[in-house]
Amino acid sequence: MTQSIPLRPFLPKDTVGLRELFAQAIEELTQEDYDEDQRAAWVSRVADGESFAQRLAAATTLVVEIDGELSGFGSLKDNRVIDMLYVHPHFAGSGVGSALLDALERLAKGRGTETISVDASDTAQIFFEDKGYVAQSRNSVPLQDQWLMNTTMTKTLTPATKDKA
Numbered sequence: 001m002t003q004s005i006p007l008r009p010f011l012p013k014d015t016v017g018l019r020e021l022f023a024q025a026i027e028e029l030t031q032e033d034y035d036e037d038q039r040a041a042w043v044s045r046v047a048d049g050e051s052f053a054q055r056l057a058a059a060t061t062l063v064v065e066i067d068g069e070l071s072g073f074g075s076l077k078d079n080r081v082i083d084m085l086y087v088h089p090h091f092a093g094s095g096v097g098s099a100l101l102d103a104l105e106r107l108a109k110g111r112g113t114e115t116i117s118v119d120a121s122d123t124a125q126i127f128f129e130d131k132g133y134v135a136q137s138r139n140s141v142p143l144q145d146q147w148l149m150n151t152t153m154t155k156t157l158t159p160a161t162k163d164k165a
Contacts, residue, residue: 005064005066005095005096005099006064006065006066007062007063007064007099007100007103008062008063008064008065009061009062009063010056010057010061010062010063010073010075011063012053012057014056014063014070014073015049015052015053015056016049017070018052018056018063018070018073018086019046019049019052020070021070021071021072021073021086021088022043022046022052022084022086023043023046024088024089025086025087025088025089025092026039026042026043026086027039027043028089029087029089029092029123030042030121030122030123032123033121033122033123034121034122034123034148037145037146038143038146038147038148040144041143041144041145041146041148042143042148044143044144045143055075055083055084056073056075056084058077059075059076059077059083059084060075060076060079060104060107061073061074061075061076061084062074062075062100062103062104064091064096064099064100066091066096069088069090070088071087071088071090071091071094071096072085072086072087072088072091072096072097072100073085073086073100074086074097074100074101074103074104075104076104076107076108079107079108079111079112079113080108080113080115080116080117081116081117081118082101082104082116082117082118085097085100085101085104085118085124087100097127098131101131104116105155105157108157109157109158113157114156114157115154115155115156115157116154116155116157117136117152117153117154117155118133118152118153118154119139119141119150119151119152119153120133120150120151120152120153121148121150122149122150122151125151125153128153128155129153131155132155133153133154133155134153134154134155135151135152135153136151136152136153136154137151137152138150138151138152139151139152
């Protein structure tokens, strides 16, 4: 299913739309795990559009755009860290996140990375567990006057093998 999801590189013109997607994903998808003040602090991380664009451009960032609508994005930092992975609430559960993660893992593995990591929000932890990531440590992240919890998770990438297709 993930093969039908269109992936492309991040372009600077995506910045405004991805900031909105980031905010909507946090506001709508993390309500069970983070309170309103925590979500507001988290969203504030992209308040400066220029620094957000620089963060996306400094990493390998992939974007999913379906029928002209930004549907998700993910970024790979230093070829070994999933820095961001966000899906628009309308596309949650549709395979967009899985397609992004799979592509970022393939890029990392192709560049010689053996172990990949992510600091997964409490909301995303089950998603990453289902993809083979293992919890390593709990983290308390200070943002503004709030503390947000997340979990550092890692996955060993299997050596590249030739497909039998």
